[in-house]
Amino acid sequence: MPRITSARVIVTCPGRNFVTLKIETDEGAYGIGDATLNGRELAVASYLTDHVIPCLIGRDAHRIEDIWQYLYKGAYWRRGPVTMSAIAAVDMALWDIKGKLAGMPVYQLLGGAAREGCMVYGHANGSDIAETIERAHEYLEQGYKAVRLQSGVPGLAATYGVSGERFYYEPAKGSLPDETVWSTSKYMRHVPQLFEKGRNALGWDVHLLHDVHHRLTPIEAGRLGKDLEPYRLFWLEDATPAENQAGFRLIRQHTTTPLAVGEIFNSVWDAKQLIEEQLIDYIRATVVHAGGITHLRRIAGLADLHQVRTGCHGATDLSPVSMAAALHFGLSVPNFGIQEYMRHTAETDAVFPHAYSLSNGLMHPGDKPGLGVDIDEALAAKHEYKRAYLPVNRLEDGTMWSW
Incomplete structure (x- = not known):
């Protein structure tokens, strides 16, 4: 042993x-x-x-x-x-x-492949709707079958998901948290326009997703979901904070837009009611924040009993080690739905050489023994830790809000 x-x-x-x-x-x-x-x-x-x-x-x-x-x-x-x-x-x-x-x-140790690859989605972010659609076209040209649309909101200086980089979004920065300003009413007016124009420009053969980032009340989320029904979203993510899991029951009463939540969940208990009452369609718990492959399989097992599929978080705050683990997990579970994929920088890829690959919108973890990812310790030592914070969010009157 x-x-x-x-x-x-x-x-x-x-x-x-x-x-x-x-x-x-x-x-x-x-x-x-x-x-x-x-x-x-x-x-x-x-x-x-x-x-x-x-x-x-x-x-x-x-x-x-x-x-x-x-x-x-x-x-x-x-x-x-x-x-x-x-x-x-x-x-x-x-x-x-x-x-x-x-x-x-x-x-292979998890039971072998249940599919040929894991469908992933990319992030199309723009300062306005036209730029977001342009970015989405770039993803489609690369073979992606699913794209998340996030656009700057008129009247707000900064909007979640939008950055100056074309294919990267890294919100953690600075020696102290950035403070951003939020308006629910301006956002609610803008998002249906984004998806009306997005669907007209991109067609119906691409899956479209959107992240609310926990910023709405349940009734506001229900209203937004209903407004977006004509555009057939793949999912509406993190529509409201899920500490009160029963809050999603109110959203369900008002919309048939599929719901996804869970990237900040830590255990099956965070998702138990949501799954058992079928209040969500996709569980987004991630391998690193929900106890690893062992516990994530338990969450997926419960979800499978209730026709809830996986849609694991996969932003750049997860290293390539987590990305590899998520792909091994996703390739093997029967109720896989989709995998978020934000590409890492060349610097990060050099520190973490890996075997996973992307082809025609599908990712595969590769067939190297183990996870198929390593760490170059000598190169890692050259990049010293730099304290960085996620932003915080306030309403226009100064009230603290969910970022």
């Missing part, structure tokens, strides 16, 4: 901050896991170094389930983004090790 002999945390910033856990065994195999928590990276790094790693030394690396339960139940203080991101990093690294020792890619 492979015994864990050492583990260490690697913090690097090749354009943005990433936290990586590397676990080594006495049989020479090692595995890596992503522990990045956007804007709170060092909290997870400390949790791993000070509290988790000492408990791993000497354990059988093959006992993934037992180690997961040990770290979850044994800490007494359960769930939460810091704890679950740390557990996820361990879980990913152990699956990586198991795959390497078996000589197989992780998706």
Whole structure:
């Protein structure tokens, strides 16, 4: 049995901050896991170094389930983004090790491929509707079958999802959080225009998505969903904060637009009511913030019983390690729906060489043993950590609001 002999945390910033856990065994195999928590990276790094790693030394690396339960139940203080991101990093690294020792890619250990590839969607962001549509055309020319449309809102200086980069969106920056201003009424007037023009320009053979980013009340979300019904969205994402899961019941009463939520969920308990009452159509929990491959499979299993499909978060605040893990997971589960894919910068790709690939709108994790991704530690060391925060949001009268 492979015994864990050492583990260490690697913090690097090749354009943005990433936290990586590397676990080594006495049989020479090692595995890596992503522990990045956007804007709170060092909290997870400390949790791993000070509290988790000492408990791993000497354990059988093959006992993934037992180690997961040990770290979850044994800490007494359960769930939460810091704890679950740390557990996820361990879980990913152990699956990586198991795959390497078996000589197989992780998706084969999860039951094999359930499809030829994972459909992904890109982000078409523009300062106005015309620019957003132009960006969407660029994605379609690259073979994408699904595109998320986000546009600047007239009268607002900044809008979620819109940046100066054509294919990248990185909101975390600065030594202190940026403060942005929000108007629900201006947004609600603008979005139906975006999708009316978007559907007319892009046609009906492309899946169109949109992210509200938790900014509406349930009744406002229901109204927006109804307004968007003629344009047949693939989904309306994060329409309202989901701490009160029953809030989605009110949205369901007013619209048939498919609903997606869950990128900030940490466990199956965050999604239990939403799934069991079929209040959502897609669960967006991600491998790094929801306890790794082991726990994400449980969430997907519950979702499958209720005809809810997966649509995992995949922004650039997840390292290529998480992207690979998400693709192994997505390739294997029966109720896969779609995978978000924001391309990393060339700097990041150099630090994290990987086997996954994109072709004609589908991604595949590759067939290298394990997760198929590595970390160049020498190169990582050249990119020092830089503190960065996500923005905060206020209404026009100064009231704090969901960003």
